[in-house]
Amino acid sequence: MLMSPPVDLTYERFQQLQLRLDMSRGKPSPEQLDLSQALIDEAGQAGYLARDGFDCRNYGLPSGLPEARELGAELLGVPAAQVIAAGNSSLELMHDALTFALLHGVPAGEGAGAPWRAQGEIAFLCPAPGYDRHFAICEALGVRMIAVPMREDGPDMDRVEALVRDDPSIKGMWCVPLYSNPTGAIWSDDAIRRLAAMPAAPDFRLFWDDAYRFHHLTEEAHATLDVFEACAAAGHAERALMFASLSKVTFGGGAFAWLAAAQRNVAWWQKHAAVRTIGPDKLNQLRHVRFLRDRATLTALMSCHRALLKPKFDAVDEVFRTRLAGVPGVSWNVPRGGYFISLYAPEGCARRTVELAAQAGLILTPAGAAYPYGVDPQDSHLRIAPSFPSLDEVRLAAEGIALSLLRAIDERRQ
């Protein structure tokens, strides 16, 4: 049983507690997963017949169950014909989209652009800090990564425009427009309009990962500008590929994902995806559609998630305010949604903080993970994921992080 940590807790005493705490990955907690237990308990009631009588136990419907595409349309604000309902992971769709582009090219101009891999070395813009698994995809597929600084309202757009303007080898950019992983940024209308309008290679794509579209931590349901409308208005209707999933609505990795895009991009996807699958798991899609029903039901479910998550984010902020407020060079964000807190240490202290935390039984995301190639040039950023552990554990872990950081700062002073 964990107790509230004493005010005079020191790094040594924290170490003596011999805890085993993991604050490294943004996973839903067991209590959050329980919110969707009906998906398992009432699976039989969902049956296997779709609205039109289609037998979901069988092969078919490579673009997904129509009602699963319609739910995506309602939630993503795109016509159902422009939504694919796919397998369990949006990350997988991003990986495949990049692979298809490398191997086959993407629609461009009147026809198809050349395969990206046939165009020499290609590059992606990577707002940093960003999502480590995006960067892992680039690394695995041999796509050069160019880091772009993240601001509170999106990427440094002057830099993005300057880079893209003169370099046709830049074929794409990772974007997490709402509650960015891991900085919590909400991208401004201006940033999105500029992304939509900037001159870039004709086969340039925004990989628009709307992973946290439904994941508000406050009463205010923030939303970002409609990227498809912005792109169409700027004459680049095919620039954005949107990805989203229900992984953090129902079951992490046990739900289904969507790809939404302009019609030609959807046709492109359908053509290439048909080679690698006969169709997704429509039984799971059917269960989800019957469980989630519509935007109102999903919103109600997400407020139950918020009730579980918000106290954990508040606890981290409270501990940091007590221990770290006023420490020179230290700051952190208070996200309005998503799954992460970014803690900034004085330059050169992040790696050591992670080491000290590990020596005290506290697993943190490796320092640098949120940067392309795992290198944070300032060695300053720490990604904190408070969702999974219990509230007591989160509070203790936040103490451990703060104490490890203070110790790392002390060591540098000596």
Ligand SMILES: Cc1ncc(COP(=O)(O)O)c(C=O)c1O
């Ligand atoms: C930005 C972002 N995109 C995608 C994912 C993974 O989504 P999925 O479970 O749909 O693959 C995550 C998970 O943490 C994420 O943070």
